[in-house]
Amino acid sequence: MMKLMDLLAIGMPGGGEILVILIITFGIILPIVAIIDIAGARFEEGVTKVLWVAIVIFAPIIGSIIYFLIGYKQKLNKNN
Numbered sequence: 031m032m033k034l035m036d037l038l039a040i041g042m043p044g045g046g047e048i049l050v051i052l053i054i055t056f057g058i059i060l061p062i063v064a065i066i067d068i069a070g071a072r073f074e075e076g077v078t079k080v081l082w083v084a085i086v087i088f089a090p091i092i093g094s095i096i097y098f099l100i101g102y103k104q105k106l107n108k109n110n
């Protein structure tokens with residue numbers, strides 16, 4: 031006979047499935063946020079913006095992480 035908790039758990043994702051969903055969501059949202067940030071940013075050279083967009087497009091997760099670690103500091107302040 032099935033226990034009540036077994037009945038409630040039918041159709042619910044397990045721990046591994048939740049991890050996969052989080053990784054996929056992270057992999058989709060992070061590059062989008064990076065490209066939006068790059069598009070609104072000002073850099074010293076115009077080619078820098080194009081380079082960062084290309085990096086994020088061709089290597090979405092790694093490129094986004096690198097942008098937020100390195101490229102984010104290359105942006106000009108709004109006062110400049």
